[in-house]
Amino acid sequence: MGWPFIGETLQLYSQDPNIFFTSKQKRYGEIFKTHVLGCPSVMLAGPEAARFVLVSHADLFRPTYPKSKERMIGPSALFFHQGDYHARLRKFVQASASPGALRRLIPGIEALAESALDSWAADSRVVNTFQGMKKLSFDVGILVIFGRLDSYYEEELKKNYSIVDKGYNSFPNNIPGTNYYKAVMARKRLSEILSEIITKREKRMETNDLLDHLINSKGDQGEILSDEQIADNIIGILFAAQDTTASALTWILKYLHDDSKLHDAIRAEHMAIYEANKERNRSLTWAQTRSMQLTYKVILENLRMASIISFTFREAVADVEYKGYLIPKGWKVMPLFRSIHHNPEFFTDPFKFDHSRFQVSPKPNTFMPFGSGVHSCPGNELAKLEMLILVWDQLNKKLNLTYHDLSLSGQVGSSGKPKWD
Numbered sequence: 322m323g324w325p326f327i328g329e330t331l332q333l334y335s336q337d338p339n340i341f342f343t344s345k346q347k348r349y350g351e352i353f354k355t356h357v358l359g360c361p362s363v364m365l366a367g368p369e370a371a372r373f374v375l376v377s378h379a380d381l382f383r384p385t386y387p388k389s390k391e392r393m394i395g396p397s398a399l400f401f402h403q404g405d406y407h408a409r410l411r412k413f414v415q416a417s418a419s420p421g422a423l424r425r426l427i428p429g430i431e432a433l434a435e436s437a438l439d440s441w442a443a444d445s446r447v448v449n450t451f452q453g454m455k456k457l458s459f460d461v462g463i464l465v466i467f468g469r470l471d472s473y474y475e476e477e478l479k480k481n482y483s484i485v486d487k488g489y490n491s492f493p494n495n496i497p498g499t500n501y502y503k504a505v506m507a508r509k510r511l512s513e514i515l516s517e518i519i520t521k522r523e524k525r526m527e528t529n530d531l532l533d534h535l536i537n538s539k540g541d542q543g544e545i546l547s548d549e550q551i552a553d554n555i556i557g558i559l560f561a562a563q564d565t566t567a568s569a570l571t572w573i574l575k576y577l578h579d580d581s582k583l584h585d586a587i588r589a590e591h592m593a594i595y596e597a598n599k600e601r602n603r604s605l606t607w608a609q610t611r612s613m614q615l616t617y618k619v620i621l622e623n624l625r626m627a628s629i630i631s632f633t634f635r636e637a638v639a640d641v642e643y644k645g646y647l648i649p650k651g652w653k654v655m656p657l658f659r660s661i662h663h664n665p666e667f668f669t670d671p672f673k674f675d676h677s678r679f680q681v682s683p684k685p686n687t688f689m690p691f692g693s694g695v696h697s698c699p700g701n702e703l704a705k706l707e708m709l710i711l712v713w714d715q716l717n718k719k720l721n722l723t724y725h726d727l728s729l730s731g732q733v734g735s736s737g738k739p740k741w742d
């Protein structure tokens with residue numbers, strides 16, 4: 322359980338996560354206890370245990386986040402909830418990222434990816450890949466939620482959201498000038514901006530984006546969502562979508578950079594489509610995105626290798642017995658996606674990037690980059706589409722990637738040379 326109070330929090334966040342989890346698993350097996358972020362916790366490194374918590378016995382485990390973070394995102398955001406309210410909101414997010422909706426979003430996402438690549442190519446300074454991808458994934462989030470948005474509001478949202486983002490992981494306090502305090506103020510401003518956008522939107526015709534769905538949503542008794550509930554969910558979605566997708570985009574560029582043969586094979590897959598589209602003067606279609614089989618396998622292997630969300634948290638709502646172990650009520654429970662994705666029993670030579678392993682489907686519950694069960698990621702197809710479009714645009718623009726040191730958080734350090742040439 323580590324040191325009093327801090328437990329093993331420092332080790333968890335300072336060590337290579339692969340080493341932290343593997344060494345524990347070697348010593349104690351697939352189920353072991355620890356103490357992190359001030360809470361006694363049970364870590365579960367097996368696929369069946371992950372399924373038990375997230376799917377088959379999900380009612381015994383509720384989602385749990387530190388209160389300060391819940392306040393910062395907004396307590397009405399769907400991922401803090403269970404039951405009817407959660408299901409109602411989830412339906413709208415899923416609809417906004419459904420194949421029908423994504424099909425319509427392709428030209429918009431392509432335009433955003435192209436403009437990002439152009440701006441990096443034109444920049445003579447070092448481009449921090451992760452920060453660049455964060456900007457791109459935020460812009461895509463805005464597109465999905467609002468469709469077209471007045472540039473004044475877009476700038477205001479970006480400015481205030483980036484202050485919230487900076488203070489999100491700071492120590493909670495009420496001292497003016499600190500990052501946390503600034504974040505709380507910016508969060509208030511975000512609510513005001515979103516309220517203005519909602520009021521303006523209510524007077525306009527339907528545009529069929531996520532904001533429309535949220536505004537027009539009615540519960541069983543005909544009740545509508547308040548502005549505050551809508552704002553919390555919009556900020557929640559931007560939050561869930563931004564760093565995750567940006568990390569995945571950063572890692573896929575790194576893996577393509579590392580393997581020039583793979584890079585060329587993907588380029589060959591894309592070339593046929595590119596030529597056909599050039600001839601007919603049309604841009605990438607939904608059917609074409611579905612036909613890129615090699616690129617798709619590379620995206621899956623990228624998600625397995627990077628395991629962006631290494632684990633998630635739930636809290637036991639009652640004493641639960643699992644395979645002879647007691648999980649006491651109130652303890653945190655952590656299914657370890659990363660450990661499952663790097664277990665040689667399920668993925669041979671797990672630390673090697675090998676897209677060909679996805680020629681066959683992984684064993685049940687062994688591949689969960691987007692979680693599983695009622696809280697699994699409703700944005701998973703959107704995230705995969707973003708990766709596919711970025712790789713497509715990057716290859717078509719014939720940009721040659723160079724990168725420096727890529728840390729485990731997915732951030733690219735700056736060590737002098739231009740990142741794109």
Ligand code: HEM
Nearest residue numbers: 400561562565566569629630633690691692696698700704
């Ligand atoms: C590569 C990118 C992404 C990864 C790896 C990822 C991963 C995940 C995972 C593992 C969960 C489940 C967390 C849990 O069970 O506690 C989740 C939930 C969620 N994700 Fe994603 N995500 C990504 C992109 C996105 C995008 C683009 C959106 C935008 C729509 C999004 C929206 C959400 C939401 C709203 C939830 C909460 C769902 C619920 O509680 O019902 N994610 N994501």
